[in-house]
Amino acid sequence: MISVFLGPPGSGKGTQAKKFSAEKGVPQLSTGDMLRQAISAGTALGRSAQEFMSRGALVPDEVVIGLIRERTQRPDCQGGFILDGFPRTIPQATALDALLSEISREVSAAILFEIQDSALVARLTGRRTCVTCGAMYHLLSMPPRKTGVCDQCGGELIQRDDDREDVIRKRLAVYHQQTAPLVEFYRQRGMLSPVDASASPDAVYREVKSKLAVDTQP
Numbered sequence: 001m002i003s004v005f006l007g008p009p010g011s012g013k014g015t016q017a018k019k020f021s022a023e024k025g026v027p028q029l030s031t032g033d034m035l036r037q038a039i040s041a042g043t044a045l046g047r048s049a050q051e052f053m054s055r056g057a058l059v060p061d062e063v064v065i066g067l068i069r070e071r072t073q074r075p076d077c078q079g080g081f082i083l084d085g086f087p088r089t090i091p092q093a094t095a096l097d098a099l100l101s102e103i104s105r106e107v108s109a110a111i112l113f114e115i116q117d118s119a120l121v122a123r124l125t126g127r128r129t130c131v132t133c134g135a136m137y138h139l140l141s142m143p144p145r146k147t148g149v150c151d152q153c154g155g156e157l158i159q160r161d162d163d164r165e166d167v168i169r170k171r172l173a174v175y176h177q178q179t180a181p182l183v184e185f186y187r188q189r190g191m192l193s194p195v196d197a198s199a200s201p202d203a204v205y206r207e208v209k210s211k212l213a214v215d216t217q218p
């Protein structure tokens with residue numbers, strides 16, 4: 001199973017991919033997480049990516065394609081993986097097809113997280129993430145038991161730099177301009193499976209699981 005989770009910022013791709021990955025043991029490959037790790041590690045790639053991410057722009061295609069090429073070659077990806085936030089442009093999608101065809105594989109499903117933009121600003125300004133284990137919370141809909149502290153590992157909860165309202169609006173505009181064309185790209189290939197991302201996290205998860213089960217049957 002090789003699935004693409006596609007949708008605007010804040011639509012719940014990461015929440016659902018992490019849950020599916022933990023339950024089914026399928027690796028979640030998030031280019032956003034990979035880039036943030038590079039920033040934390042202070043690498044040259046991280047310094048260059050930060051300049052794009054802090055203003056809500058996409059990191060250049062060749063950088064993220066290189067990250068995915070390297071990550072998909074690791075042994076844990078042999079049984080399949082979820083791509084969370086990749087591809088985000090048509091050149092990334094065609095590069096993905098090319099690198100999968102080198103190993104005689106292909107994308108099996110593209111799950112589209114459908115939700116109105118108006119719901120996303122509140123979701124993103126309220127998001128908090130654990131610096132230690134990456135667990136995600138929302139101040140209103142999924143608050144931690146103790147303010148600022150991760151329920152799972154006791155780590156510190158922080159707000160992402162790009163979750164400021166002005167940057168969120170830029171990220172949404174970038175999504176509609178550069179990433180939304182992928183909806184048609186995957187629809188034309190018969191791979192697109194929309195889910196109602198405005199429902200509760202549990203309801204979205206049930207829909208994602210049912211789509212993946214159907215889409216991965218031979």
Ligand code: AP5
Pocket residue numbers: 007008009010011012013014015016031032033035052053056057058059060061064084085086087088092123124126127128136137138139141142162171197198199200201202204
């Ligand atoms: P990335 O980290 O991928 O961010 P994103 O796509 O903008 O998505 P988010 O992580 O913001 O949202 P999500 O859909 O995962 O929602 P989440 O589950 O967290 O990318 C960041 C940046 O990196 C990009 O702007 C770009 O610069 C760069 N980048 C990354 N990949 C790239 C690529 N391929 N090419 C070029 N550049 C790239 O949920 C959000 C909040 O909502 C949480 O608080 C959560 O608790 C809450 N929530 C989730 N589901 C629900 C629900 N059903 N109901 C209520 N609340 C919910």
